[in-house]
Amino acid sequence: MVLASGGRTSAGSGPDGYALARGLGHTVVPPVPSLFTFRSQAPLLAGLAGIAAEVRVAAAGLEAGGPLLVTHKGLSGPAVLRLSAWGARVLQACGYAFDLAVDWLPGLADADALLRERIRSHGRRAVAGDHATPLPARLWAALVREAGIDLQARWADLDRDTRLRLAGALKATVLPVTGQAPFKEEFVTCGGVALGEVDFRTMGSRICPGLFLAGELLDIDGVTGGFNFQSCWTTGWLAGRGAAGWRGRALAMGPMGGPAAP
Ligand SMILES: Cc1cc2nc3c(=O)[nH]c(=O)nc-3n(C[C@H](O)[C@H](O)[C@H](O)COP(=O)(O)OP(=O)(O)OC[C@H]3O[C@@H](n4cnc5c(N)ncnc54)[C@H](O)[C@@H]3O)c2cc1C
Structure with a gap:
């Protein structure tokens, strides 16, 4: 699962992303407005x-x-x-x-x-x-x-x-x-999911296996100049690849964690 629900101003259709991340065991550095x-x-x-x-x-x-x-x-x-x-x-x-x-x-x-x-x-x-x-x-x-x-x-x-x-x-x-x-009216959120809890090679959660996190939901904020977009695009790309890799691994494991049938 990829969680990419944005910053504190992103309107979602369910519980906010911080609550979801917390519910899955993550620490959320208190979100405050930036820019x-x-x-x-x-x-x-x-x-x-x-x-x-x-x-x-x-x-x-x-x-x-x-x-x-x-x-x-x-x-x-x-x-x-x-x-x-x-x-x-x-x-x-x-x-x-x-x-x-x-x-x-x-x-x-x-x-x-x-x-x-x-x-x-x-x-x-x-x-x-x-x-x-x-x-x-x-x-x-x-x-x-x-x-x-x-x-x-x-x-x-x-x-x-x-x-x-x-x-x-x-x-x-x-x-x-x-x-x-x-x-x-602010442009970005300072704070979010603590970075120490994420493996930056895949954006995989270190707390909740199978969860990948991307974008402004993370405790990353940049100044103006496209750095926030860049961070969202980069972490989104990595999380997508990470999740796709994970799915492959999960299928290879087969049902109940055993080896998959040929
Ligand atoms: C006015 C403005 C100007 C900006 N200008 C710049 C700029 O010039 N350069 C720059 O680098 N950055 C800029 N930014 C920041 C940049 O837009 C954001 O950092 C970036 O878009 C965040 O991307 P994201 O995918 O993480 O989140 P978002 O783009 O916010 O996407 C999150 C998505 O998740 C959905 N969602 C949330 N919760 C749920 C839920 N519970 N269930 C289902 N869906 C949910 C939301 O509806 C939304 O579609 C600007 C932001 C604003 C507001």
């Missing part, structure tokens, strides 16, 4: 839905980089999804309420030096309208507002504290996250 988006009502994000930027994000001692997308409900994009995968358990443990630090210019080591240079060279220009960074104009204006700078203010008007606030907003904006995407 999910973050909910946030941070004022900075108001009006920014659809904006994307290449960022570095950090929370709960973990970091991830890549494109970030502002949505109507919060944050998505590969950087967020990666962080949700690395932090699947720790973010669940904190109830998906945490502070997310966003570095909007990960390629820039010294944001304050950039701003000082701007003050020297573009002193008469309005800060909010001056494209000092590769960030989308709407995001730049929002960060300028976030730093408490009047939208009419010119570079030459910035005092040291204000300039440092803007540098801080560019390199480490803190956005309170208040939750994760709703149930069934």
